[in-house]
Structure formats: structure tokens, C-alpha cells
Amino acid sequence: MRERFTTLLKEAMKAGDKGRVSAIRMITAALKDKDIEARGLGKTVTDDDILALLQKMVKSRQESAEIYEKAGRADLLATEREEIAIISEFLPKQMAEEDVKAAIAAAMAETGAAGMKDMGKVIAVLKGKYTGQMDFAKASAAVKAMLAG
Numbered sequence: 402m403r404e405r406f407t408t409l410l411k412e413a414m415k416a417g418d419k420g421r422v423s424a425i426r427m428i429t430a431a432l433k434d435k436d437i438e439a440r441g442l443g444k445t446v447t448d449d450d451i452l453a454l455l456q457k458m459v460k461s462r463q464e465s466a467e468i469y470e471k472a473g474r475a476d477l478l479a480t481e482r483e484e485i486a487i488i489s490e491f492l493p494k495q496m497a498e499e500d501v502k503a504a505i506a507a508a509m510a511e512t513g514a515a516g517m518k519d520m521g522k523v524i525a526v527l528k529g530k531y532t533g534q535m536d537f538a539k540a541s542a543a544v545k546a547m548l549a550g
Contacts, residue, residue: 402451402491403432420480424487431458452492452533459488493533501535505544517548 406429413421432446435454439446466481496504508526512519523544528537 402448405491406432420483421487424484427484428455428458428488428491449532455488455491456533456536459485459492462488496531496535501540502543502547504531504535505540505547509544509547514548517545520544520548523548 406425410422410425410429413425431454432451435446435450439450462481462485466478466485469475469478469481504527505523508514508523508530509519512522512526514520514523520541524537524541527535527540527544
């Protein structure tokens with residue numbers, strides 16, 4: 402993935418696409434921060450870590466976009482939406498809601514989850530198989546609902 406960021410940054414610079422250059426530089430800066438953090442812990446950053454970082458960046462921009470929309474700041478809203486679109490290009494396609502429910506049911510069967518105490522096991526299986534493909538905040542709520550009743 403790292404090479405892809407570098408290649409796309411060069412292409413955007415050659416094309417003179419300032420918004421794209423800015424967004425990709427932001428991604429690489431966040432990735433460098435993640436590398437430094439991981440190095441301090443004696444770890445390396447994996448592709449799954451990069452996907453999680455990108456999801457976090459998208460979520461942050463979505464929250465900012467909501468705030469800008471409520472405040473009537475169309476200029477800032479447009480910038481945030483552009484960044485979301487660029488960052489999302491690097492993420493795998495998100496699973497449909499019915500696919501998420503099927504994945505949760507399969508994870509529950511795999512772990513033998515019977516109650517709320519097994520929620521962590523189910524989420525761990527989902528994160529292992531579907532990182533970058535589902536919103537785990539929504540998935541957690543769905544797991545909780547399915548385990549509760």
C-alpha cells in the first residue's frame with residue numbers, strides 16, 4: 402500500500418491536482434506517525450493497521466463534515482467530502498448490511514457465542530476477517546442486538 406501512496410502522490414503532483422496532493426500527503430504523514438508509534442512499541446505497521454488508520458481518518462472527516470454542514474460552512478464541507486472520497490479510494494468496498502449480519506451470524510456460530518459475555522470473541526473474529534470492510538461501531542451494535550435476543 403505504501404508504494405501505491407507514493408505513486409499516486411507523484412501522479413497527482415504531475416497533474417497539478419492540489420486537493421489530491423494534499424489528501425495523499427495527509428495520509429502519508431499519518432502513516433509516518435503510526436510508524437513512529439509502532440517503532441516505539443517494537444512493532445511494525447501492517448496493511449491491516451493502515452486500513453484501520455484510513456478508516457479512522459474517514460470517520461474523523463465525516464464527523465467534521467456533519468459539523469460544517471450544521472454550521473453552514475459549504476466551503477469546508479466540500480473540502481472534507483473531497484478528502485473522504487480520496488481516502489476511501491484506498492479502502493476495500495464496504496459490506497452491505499445483510500452481508501454484515503451474515504458475517505456476524507457466522508462469527509457467532511464459529512465462536513459458539515451464547516450471550517453478552519462472548520461479544521469480544523465475536524468482534525475479534527470479525528476484525529480478523531473483515532478489517533476495512535465494515536464499520537465496527539455499527540457491527541458492535543448489531544452483535545449486541547443479536548446476542549441479546
